[in-house]
Amino acid sequence: MILLKTPESQFKNLPDYNFKANYVEIPFEGQKIRMHYLDEGDKDAKETVLLMHGQPSWSYIYRHVTPPLVKAGYRVIVPDLIGFGKSDKPSEISDITYNRQEDWLRIAMFEQLKLTNVTLFAQDWGGLLSLRIVAFHPEYFKRVIVSNTGLPAGGKDSNFTPGDQPRMFIATLGAKIWQIYSRYWPWFSIGGMAKKLTERKLSKAEQVAYDAPFPEKKYKAAPRAMPYLIPMKAGTPDTERNWEAWRKLANFEKPFKTAFSDGDMAANMIPVAKNFQNHIKGANGVNHVTITEASHFLQEDKPLEVARTIIDFINQYPAGASVSLE
Numbered sequence: 203m204i205l206l207k208t209p210e211s212q213f214k215n216l217p218d219y220n221f222k223a224n225y226v227e228i229p230f231e232g233q234k235i236r237m238h239y240l241d242e243g244d245k246d247a248k249e250t251v252l253l254m255h256g257q258p259s260w261s262y263i264y265r266h267v268t269p270p271l272v273k274a275g276y277r278v279i280v281p282d283l284i285g286f287g288k289s290d291k292p293s294e295i296s297d298i299t300y301n302r303q304e305d306w307l308r309i310a311m312f313e314q315l316k317l318t319n320v321t322l323f324a325q326d327w328g329g330l331l332s333l334r335i336v337a338f339h340p341e342y343f344k345r346v347i348v349s350n351t352g353l354p355a356g357g358k359d360s361n362f363t364p365g366d367q368p369r370m371f372i373a374t375l376g377a378k379i380w381q382i383y384s385r386y387w388p389w390f391s392i393g394g395m396a397k398k399l400t401e402r403k404l405s406k407a408e409q410v411a412y413d414a415p416f417p418e419k420k421y422k423a424a425p426r427a428m429p430y431l432i433p434m435k436a437g438t439p440d441t442e443r444n445w446e447a448w449r450k451l452a453n454f455e456k457p458f459k460t461a462f463s464d465g466d467m468a469a470n471m472i473p474v475a476k477n478f479q480n481h482i483k484g485a486n487g488v489n490h491v492t493i494t495e496a497s498h499f500l501q502e503d504k505p506l507e508v509a510r511t512i513i514d515f516i517n518q519y520p521a522g523a524s525v526s527l528e
Contacts, residue, residue: 203230203231203233203294204293204294205235205290205293206290206420207291208291208414208415208416208417209417212415213288213414213415216262216407216414217405217407218265221240221261221265221268222241223288224238224240225237225288226310227314228306228309228310228314229309230302230306235284235289235290236289236290237281237283237290237306238261238281238282238287238289239279239280239281239282239310240261240264240268240278240280240281242268242271242277242280243271243272243276243277244275244277245277247276247277248275248521249277249319250278250317250318250320250321251271251276251279251323251512251516252279252280252281252317252320252322252323253267253268253280253323253328254322254324254325254328254331255280255282255283255286255287255325255326255327255328256325256326256329256330257283257286257326257327257424257429258384258392258395258412259286259392259412259499260282260283260286260288260412261280261281261282261287261288262287262411262414263501263502264280266502266506267501267505267508267512268280270505270506270509270510270513271512271513279311279315279317281307281310281311283303283306283307283327283331284298284302284306284424285298285423285424285427286415286425287415291415291423291424292423293420293423294423295385295426296427297423297427298428298431300330300431300440301439301443303327303331303431304334307331307335308339312339317342318341319343319521320342320343320344321347321515321516322336322345322347323349323508323512324351325349325350325351325500325501329349329350329353330351330352330354333346333348333447334353334447336454337447337448337450337451337454338447340450340454340456343456344456344521345456345457345515345516346457346458346459346484347460347511347512347515348458348459348460348461349460349462349463349493349500349508350466350498350500351474352472352474352477353444353447353448353451354434355433355436355441355448356433356434356437356438356441381432384426384429385426385427388419390422390425392412392415392416392422392425393408393409393410393411395412396412396499399497400499400502401465401495401496401497401503404502448481451481451482452482453483454482454483455483455484457484457518458478458482459485459489459491459511460475460478460479460485460490460491461490461491461493461508461511462474462493463494463496463497463498463500464492464493464494464495464496465495465496465498466496467498491511493507493508
């Protein structure tokens with residue numbers, strides 16, 4: 203596997219992104235893959251918050267969420283998934299698989315950095331990946347918040363699939379258009395997509411910042427690959443693993459909160475948040491919230507509200523607390 207590194211010059215003078223770079227090496231098939239992450243706040247803090255981005259963003263999306271969490275006294279970890287941000291970028295689309303991304307994330311965060319008692323906030327593909335880890339390794343986590351994400355498993359009962367045929371058709375068509383666009387559109391711009399996925403108007407400099415990790419087409423294998431990795435058909439290995447994860451999540455008893463935004467088209471069409479709330483024991487009795495006037499990239503539209511949601515959740519369920527399962 204050929205690994206590309208985005209030149210550091212690409213990341214100079216990005217608006218509001220003045221964080222120290224940290225790297226962890228992941229052993230993989232005789233080579234080492236470098237994952238970048240932010241590590242802000244006191245490393246000995248009692249609370250660690252893990253912020254997971256999705257596709258096609260990177261840790262830049264949390265630049266306004268991170269400081270309030272640090273001010274609240276937490277250690278804040280924000281990784282760039284492999285193929286994104288300052289992390290190494292496999293050069294071929296075929297190098298990127300759902301299982302590999304899950305393994306790379308788990309190894310980096312929990313085997314190498316040895317994070318424990320984590321409060322997770324996961325959005326988009328950050329949820330598709332980290333929820334598998336929550337399911338199979340609940341011991342790493344203290345609390346979970348999910349936002350504009352899901353755990354798709356294919357078929358009519360999937361977390362990503364509406365029960366009626368009209369919405370199912372629209373959802374499937376929308377996913378297919380997104381897959382084709384991201385894979386084949388020659389002018390696929392990450393900054394352009396970020397602009398479309400926010401309510402507020404991103405500045406030109408902010409759009410450039412989203413494009414910064416991808417100075418040439420050869421750096422975009424991961425953003426182009428991952429829409430096709432969403433498990434849409436029943437019976438595939440990824441679908442089966444997600445069904446197994448979904449069954450395990452049903453018995454996750456630690457506090458589990460949904461914080462979806464009102465302007466996310468997929469979340470409004472498909473009752474993903476309700477599926478989580480009704481399925482997972484730890485979601486019972488929790489004060490689930492809707493982030494208003496926000497689109498898919500709610501971290502851009504309402505960063506302070508996202509931070510406040512995390513802080514309030516930690517305060518409501520301090521260490522050792524559990525939700526009522528009655």
